[in-house]
Amino acid sequence: MGSAFLRKSALTAVAGTAVAALLLTGCTAEGTEASERPSDESSQEETDGEGGEGGDEEARDEVLMDFGDETDQVRELQARLLQLEHFAAQPTGYYGDVTLGAVSEYQRAAGMDVSGTVFRSTWDALLGETEDPTQEELFPPQQLMGYGDNSDQVRELQARLGQLDHFTENPTGYYGDVTTSAVVAYQQARGVEATGTVFQETWDALVAETATPTEEEMFPPLEIPEVEPAQELDERCLTGxxxxxxxxxxTLAWVIDGEVELTVDVRFGAEETPTREGEFEVYWKSRNHHSTLYDSPMPYAMFFDGGQAVHYSEDFAANGYNGASHGCVNVRDEAAIAGLFDDVVEGDRVVVYW
Structure with missing residues (x-):
């Protein structure tokens, strides 16, 4: 049960109220985010339950599956979530970002504490709402590329679709909503079953009518505006x-007692979904976060105000400032934010200002 159970039983009241906002206002790399965290009331009940009869409570809600697992039971979990339209990919048996988001969304819809972890209570409820998956549901025809993939082949797919004007963004290598829509458009135009997923038939047709992408098509140059000259830190950043x-x-500066430890480039939300200014604190960290609202990845997410978080954005890394988030603070240096994620702890302050 380890970390998942501890996470469920050590939350503050502010985290509980943040869950609802998180589900409704998330943002993503292409404008991303949201997932969830258990309520304070339920976590208090679990805390109170430890000791005495707490052992029975714990046994009833043991962890059955969690992020990183790779089993036949995870494959069944994915197939059952697919029946309820909470899972957007094909069953693989691996519990990754997409599965975590799907479980979180199922828990939210079922009125459970939202953790992204499959406890026995989650599994029992899911069994009661779904049918035993068929062999075809468990082992569908193998796709070449599909939602959630991140690879050079996906980058090539995007470049080839771009040659036919179905993909208008710069290739990123990530198979998300934009790529899915582009694949559907191509499949519809070619009379192939429009699944949004690339099977061999789709790939063979696309390769036959496009040229091998050039290096510039795969990795187009970015237009990045000059950043304003450095300025003094806001006085609220000088302590702690x-x-x-x-x-x-x-820019985002990681400051400890007035000393700047790290500075990275960042971008913010669009005019319709602005990043809020003010003084906040990190109330939740989620290393492998996946937005249930936008079905997009949010690695190294550090939530500070409802659904708004600081997180790595592959879209920012690929397209620079030719885009925006849905309110989050995007970072494009993955190595830097990975280290920052390990340094920052819940309760550290966040100051967003002009």
């Missing part, structure tokens, strides 16, 4: 541990 985020310089 602070993620100091300037909208003027498009």
């Amino acid at each position: 541990r602070v993620l100091c985020i300037s909208k003027t310089t498009n």
